[in-house]
Amino acid sequence: MSFLTMVYAYLYYFAALVLVVGLVYKVVQYARTPAPLKIPTTPAPTTRTGVVFRMTREVVLFESLFRGNKWTWIFGWIFHFGLFLVTLRHLRYFIEPVWLPIKLVQPFGVYGGMAMVVGLVGLWSRRFFVDRVRYISSPSDHLILVLLIAIGCSGLLMRFVFHTDVVAVKSFFLGLYAFDPRPLPSDPILLLHLLLVAILMIVFPYSKLLHAPGLFFSPSRNQVDNPREQRHVAPWAKRLEQE
Amino acid sequence: MAKATFEVPELSQYIEVPAVTPETMAHSMPFVAKPEFQEPLGFPGELMDDWQQKAIGKMGELLGKYRSLRVYLDACVKCGSCTDKCHYYLGTKDPKNMPVGRQDLMRKVYRRYFTLAGKLFPKLVGAEEFTKEVLDDWYSYYHQCSQCRRCSVFCPYGIDTAEISMAAREIMDSIGVGQKYCNEIIGKVYKIGNNLGLPGPALADTLEGLEEDVYDETGVRVRYPIDEEGAEILLITPSADFFAEPHVDGLIGYGKVFHEAGVSWTLSSYASEAANFGMFIGSYDNMRRVAQRIREAAIQLKVKRIVFGECGHAWRVAYSFLNTLAGPWDFLDPRYPVPQHICEFTYDLIQRGKLTFDKSENDDKVLTYHDSCNVARASRMGDTPGGQFEIPRAIIRATCNHFYDMDEDTIRDRTFCCGGGGGLLTDDLMELRVKGAKPRVEALNNVMQEKAVTHMAAICAICKSQFTKVLPYYGMEMDQIVSLHQLVSNAIVLTGQDTEGDDEDETDEAA
Ligand code: HEM
Ligand code: HEM
Ligand code: SF4
Ligand code: SF4
Numbered sequence: 041m042s043f044l045t046m047v048y049a050y051l052y053y054f055a056a057l058v059l060v061v062g063l064v065y066k067v068v069q070y071a072r073t074p075a076p077l078k079i080p081t082t083p084a085p086t087t088r089t090g091v092v093f094r095m096t097r098e099v100v101l102f103e104s105l106f107r108g109n110k111w112t113w114i115f116g117w118i119f120h121f122g123l124f125l126v127t128l129r130h131l132r133y134f135i136e137p138v139w140l141p142i143k144l145v146q147p148f149g150v151y152g153g154m155a156m157v158v159g160l161v162g163l164w165s166r167r168f169f170v171d172r173v174r175y176i177s178s179p180s181d182h183l184i185l186v187l188l189i190a191i192g193c194s195g196l197l198m199r200f201v202f203h204t205d206v207v208a209v210k211s212f213f214l215g216l217y218a219f220d221p222r223p224l225p226s227d228p229i230l231l232l233h234l235l236l237v238a239i240l241m242i243v244f245p246y247s248k249l250l251h252a253p254g255l256f257f258s259p260s261r262n263q264v265d266n267p268r269e270q271r272h273v274a275p276w277a278k279r280l281e282q283e
Numbered sequence: 284m285a286k287a288t289f290e291v292p293e294l295s296q297y298i299e300v301p302a303v304t305p306e307t308m309a310h311s312m313p314f315v316a317k318p319e320f321q322e323p324l325g326f327p328g329e330l331m332d333d334w335q336q337k338a339i340g341k342m343g344e345l346l347g348k349y350r351s352l353r354v355y356l357d358a359c360v361k362c363g364s365c366t367d368k369c370h371y372y373l374g375t376k377d378p379k380n381m382p383v384g385r386q387d388l389m390r391k392v393y394r395r396y397f398t399l400a401g402k403l404f405p406k407l408v409g410a411e412e413f414t415k416e417v418l419d420d421w422y423s424y425y426h427q428c429s430q431c432r433r434c435s436v437f438c439p440y441g442i443d444t445a446e447i448s449m450a451a452r453e454i455m456d457s458i459g460v461g462q463k464y465c466n467e468i469i470g471k472v473y474k475i476g477n478n479l480g481l482p483g484p485a486l487a488d489t490l491e492g493l494e495e496d497v498y499d500e501t502g503v504r505v506r507y508p509i510d511e512e513g514a515e516i517l518l519i520t521p522s523a524d525f526f527a528e529p530h531v532d533g534l535i536g537y538g539k540v541f542h543e544a545g546v547s548w549t550l551s552s553y554a555s556e557a558a559n560f561g562m563f564i565g566s567y568d569n570m571r572r573v574a575q576r577i578r579e580a581a582i583q584l585k586v587k588r589i590v591f592g593e594c595g596h597a598w599r600v601a602y603s604f605l606n607t608l609a610g611p612w613d614f615l616d617p618r619y620p621v622p623q624h625i626c627e628f629t630y631d632l633i634q635r636g637k638l639t640f641d642k643s644e645n646d647d648k649v650l651t652y653h654d655s656c657n658v659a660r661a662s663r664m665g666d667t668p669g670g671q672f673e674i675p676r677a678i679i680r681a682t683c684n685h686f687y688d689m690d691e692d693t694i695r696d697r698t699f700c701c702g703g704g705g706g707l708l709t710d711d712l713m714e715l716r717v718k719g720a721k722p723r724v725e726a727l728n729n730v731m732q733e734k735a736v737t738h739m740a741a742i743c744a745i746c747k748s749q750f751t752k753v754l755p756y757y758g759m760e761m762d763q764i765v766s767l768h769q770l771v772s773n774a775i776v777l778t779g780q781d782t783e784g785d786d787e788d789e790t791d792e793a794a
Contacts, residue, residue: 066357073350076567078603079443081435081660083668083696098439108364108437116362116439171303172366175378176387178409180400181361246400247408251440254358259351260432260441265663267603268620271610276348280571 042223045212048234049221052213055241062245063253070257076274084265091264098261112166119159125152126195133210150199157192160185184247187236194233204230289714291756292374292721294728298692300367304376308718312423313711316461323470324569327459334458335413339396341457342450346397351446356393358440359383365434365442370699371427374718379424382434382444388420389447418460425451426462427715429705430563430596431656436696448705449565456564464709465560472573476555477522483510483552489525490550493535502781505542507534507550512584514549516541519557519577519601519622520592521744529766530747533593536768539775540629543638548590554580557597558744562604563706574600574608587615589622593766595655595743596704598624602662626742627664629771630674633681640774642684648738649685650770651730652676653723653750654698655743669695675742675767682774687734693726701741703749713752720753728757740767 085091097103102120106113129149132138164185167177198204204227215222224230243249256262273281318328331337346353365382367373372380379385387409394401394410401410411417430445455461471480481489490507497505508514518541524534541548554576561570581589589612591601601622606612612621620627632638652675664670672695679686693699702719730736741747741764750764 070350070354073347073353075350076348077607079351079446079661081432081441081443081696082663082671084663086666086668098441102439104437104441105362105364105439108368108439109362112362112364166363170363172300172378172381173361173363175303176361176363176366176381176383178361179406180404180408183407243400246398248358248360251358251360254354255440257350257354258358258441259354260435260443265668267606268622271606273607274348277567277571277607280568 042226044226044231045221045224048212048224048231049216051235051238052216055238059241059244066245066250067253070253074274074276075259075263076277078263078265078267078272079259080263080265081260082265084263086265088264091262095256095262098255112163115159115162115166117159118155119163122152122154122156122159125149126156126192129153133206133213136210136214153192153196153199157189157196160189160192164189180247184243184249187240187243191233191236191240194229194236197229198227198233202227202229289717292718294721294725294757296729298373298722298725301373301376303378305378308371308375308377308380308427308715309420309423311427311712311715313426313707313709314463315422316463316466320463320466320470321456321459321461323473324456324461324466324566326456326461326466329459331459334418334460337458338413338418338454339392341454342393343397345450345453346393349446349450351443352450355386355440355442355446356390359386359390359442360439362439364437364439365444368434368437369428369444370431370433370702370722371429371715371719374702374721375427375715377427379420380427382438382442385424385428385444386442386447388417388424389451392417418455421451421455422460425455426707426712427719429656429700429702429707429719431700431704432660433656433697433700436660445705449562451565452563452706453565456566462564462706464711465564465706468558469560469564469569469573472556472560472576476553476576478556478558478560479522479525481522481525481555483555486525486550486552486555493531493538497535497538501777503542503777503779505538505777507538508548509550510552510584511547511549514547514584514586516546516548516588516590517554517577517581517584517586518548518550518590518592518625519554519597520550520625521557521594521597522555523744523748524592525555527748529751529762529764529769530593530744532769532772533766534768536766536770536772536775537592537625539772539777540625540632540638540768543775543777544628544632549584549586551580551584553583557591557594557601559597559600560706562596562600570600570604571608574605577605578609582614588619589615590625590628591622592625593742593744593768595657595745597744598742599657599661624664624674625768626674626678629678629768630665633678638681639776640682640771641776642682642774644773645683645770646685648683648765648770649687649734649736650679650683650765651687651689651727651734651736651739652679652694652767653689653701653727653739653741653746653764654694654696655741655746656698656700656704658742659696659698672696675740678767679740679770682770687730687736689726689730693722699723699726701743701746701749702753704743704745708745708749716749717753717756720749720757724754724757724759727759738763738765740765740770742767 428448435443
């Protein structure tokens with residue numbers, strides 16, 4: 041096993057560990073923290089099913105953002121939908137045999153990659169040109185966009201200019217499952233792509249990327265509007281009643 | 284026009300999003316509570332020596348108690364969707380009044396002490412130590428949020444800056460930095476029973492006066508009872524309803540509606556306040572203590588139902604929190620929701636054809652309706668989502684011939700705050716209140732120009748007081764703001780009421 045393969049193998053074990061442990065920790069923390077009061081932003085659904093619909097619209101369509109700002113919505117949605125297609129396309133490196141839907145999505149994944157970069161560039165330009173957004177941006181907000189754009193561009197470069205041996209890439213990752221890494225091609229663009237992806241995985245649980253799990257735990261979106269019908273008391277508030 | 288020591292913003296045709304102009308409102312701070320106002324609420328009297336450590340400790344405690352706070356501080360992606368949604372930003376141009384700007388005052392402290400990234404790379408992620416300067420900023424800008432939740436409507440994660448303001452105020456209270464206005468008032472509720480400090484006998488007097496007024500005007504003996512054991516309904520209403528204009532006209536209206544419904548009702552001198560400022564300061568304990576008074580009054584007066592008068596945040600606490608804070612209500616009549624809003628009550632009677640109106644009584648007015656934030660975005664009326672918008676409008680349509688809504692972008696769940704909510708209705712924040720009212724007044728001005736609207740109805744004591752005070756700064760009349768039940772009161776035809784013509788004879792006979 042070459043030195044390079046070994047470094048990347050360890051890097052990916054580490055990154056995967058941080059991502060999984062970090063996310064599980066956060067999700068458990070969110071789930072365990074009580075929401076003592078009913079605070080859905082109304083008008084809100086009065087049933088669980090209604091809440092599922094509301095959340096689905098938020099996750100799939102970014103409904104509230106659509107009402108709030110059309111430009112951010114269009115760029116944001118293009119980026120996330122592109123990212124979604126790219127993720128589906130990438131599954132082929134990680135599963136064997138490759139499922140039919142993943143096979144079918146392959147060509148769209150490439151367009152997804154382009155869309156993703158376009159969306160990101162649009163979002164980034166807002167951070168320069170809209171004074172309010174410029175004011176609220178800290179260096180990390182810029183860096184995360186740079187990181188994602190760099191991942192997208194390095195990927196597209198591999199796809200269109202400096203091809204790499206995707207079969208070898210796949211066998212490297214499948215090898216990781218069995219703790220038996222196979223040689224990783226040493227194309228610089230691939231190495232860059234993978235390095236950046238590992239960084240993304242590591243920062244995920246420590247950054248604003250927590251918006252992805254966070255959305256599902258947001259009380260103003262996920263609560264049912266039924267406070268008069270059903271008494272809602274958090275465990276720590278119950279203790280006050282026993283006093 | 285009222286004299287102002289600051290520049291009153293100019294109204295424009297459309298909402299204009301101002302360019303970021305830092306620190307325009309850094310000087311705005313409400314009076315700090317003296318120890319005598321802090322201690323009855325269980326807070327230290329003045330800023331403690333080790334306040335920084337205590338504050339961080341308190342923040343940690345709240346992070347473990349409120350999922351909202353935890354998730355909201357983590358989740359913001361700085362997308363900017365909320366930046367132009369706050370009336371205080373639109374009216375003051377100060378970027379710390381952008382909802383995310385306001386949140387960031389706490390988020391930077393949170394990141395510094397509670398996140399790995401903030402501990403390792405504070406500069407990179409905008410994390411900062413909790414210094415005295417930061418605390419001053421907190422005091423200033425967390426008292427420039429009316430907790431109206433408009434920002435949460437447009438945030439992709441529903442981040443509600445009100446939750447963060449409440450937590451910030453709770454943290455500040457816990458280290459001895461309280462706001463005089465709110466804390467003094469909560470103390471009055473504990474001592475006397477209501478925000479205005481009106482004792483029981485004064486209330487009884489006022490109510491007697493109302494009975495006489497209504498009798499003189501209509502020839503019908505409408506009752507305004509207080510502390511009557513065994514009444515069916517306990518009415519909880521903001522104490523402003525007892526005397527201030529236009530609030531009291533609303534109270535007169537509730538009485539007439541109950542009269543026509545033929546139900547017995549009563550006020551309580553012990554729980555003579557619908558408002559619950561415990562919410563504004565984010566204190567679960569104080570909010571619960573205030574709410575418990577309603578439970579005690581209901582038990583003591585052996586009522587079967589509870590109805591709330593016109594008040595925005597009170598209805599939020601009542602509708603969304605009362606069951607949590609002071610329930611369960613299993614000793615009340617299970618056929619009715621607990622509590623009910625007076626609008627739900629009136630609307631139901633209208634639906635069942637129990638009320639007769641002479642709409643022409645309101646023909647001297649062309650109306651519009653202001654959705655109060657807490658009713659619009661933090662509660663409901665009736666059985667279906669959005670009832671809080673439709674029910675009050677249906678009542679206006681039933682009682683008035685001329686009604687026009689303001690621009691769609693400024694009503695219903697997108698309504699603009701009056702500028703005085705959230706514990707900011709105090710003279711020491713007048714500049715903020717006037718500037719914060721700008722977007723709402725702008726929309727009002729537009730329907731005045733386009734539809735010849737003369738009056739705006741509201742169902743919130745704070746909105747009514749705020750507009751009464753603020754409209755004159757914009758060259759409007761203070762009495763352009765009216766209570767919804769004032770319209771009901773004007774139009775309702777009481778059973779046995781004198782008709783216009785023989786008005787005088789009958790009063791003569793009675794005299
Ligand atoms: C449940 C899944 C997700 C949902 C519902 C979601 C939703 C959103 C929304 C509504 C925004 C704000 C609009 C915008 O700026 O685009 C946003 C921003 C962002 N999302 Fe996501 N997201 C999800 C997953 C992810 C993932 C997996 C990543 C990263 C790999 C990501 C990266 C970002 C970034 C970097 C931004 C900030 C863009 C900017 O700087 O303007 N999101 N997300
Ligand atoms: C360990 C995870 C990853 C591996 C092994 C990987 C590997 C690759 C490879 C080999 C290609 C070239 C495909 C070709 O030549 O046809 C590629 C392309 C690409 N990658 Fe990745 N990548 C990973 C993660 C990611 C992530 C997380 C993103 C996005 C945030 C991303 C975005 C892209 C894009 C946009 C392209 C170009 C379009 C395409 O071919 O799909 N990659 N990636
Ligand atoms: S809750 Fe209202 S006042 Fe507070 S930041 Fe949001 S929009 Fe502004
Ligand atoms: S809308 Fe929500 S996520 Fe976007 S900047 Fe405002 S608070 Fe943050």
